[in-house]
Amino acid sequence: xxxxxxxNSLTPEEWQSGDRRWIIDWVAPFGHSQLLYKKMCQKYPDxxxxxxxxxxxxxxxxxxxxxxxxxxxxxxxxxxx
Numbered sequence: 565x566x567x568x569x570x571x572n573s574l575t576p577e578e579w580q581s582g583d584r585r586w587i588i589d590w591v592a593p594f595g596h597s598q599l600l601y602k603k604m605c606q607k608y609p610d611x612x613x614x615x616x617x618x619x620x621x622x623x624x625x626x627x628x629x630x631x632x633x634x635x636x637x638x639x640x641x642x643x644x645x
Contacts, residue, residue, distance in 0.1 A: 567616070587615040601631060609633040612644050 566573050585608070592600045604613065610633050617629040632641035 585611055585613045587613055590615060605631060605634045609635040612636065612641055 587604075590597070590600070612630050612632050614628055614630045616626045618626045630641075632638070636644075
């Protein structure tokens with residue numbers, strides 16, 4: 565919540581704390597988001613990774629999105645998320 569209200573609010577210690585992995589920037593130029601998603605699932609096969617998704621026309625509204633690694637089944641991922 566702190567990050568959503570002010571992206572400059574986190575201290576260096578906070579960037580590397582906690583037990584959940586977050587993606588801060590998802591940059592996929594030239595429409596390669598699907599390929600990046602596939603690579604991330606391979607890189608983190610046993611993990612759930614979260615991000616905050618904002619929509620261009622509604623920047624004050626965001627939602628937490630997640631992807632699961634390739635080795636996690638949907639049931640386990642939902643329980644963990």
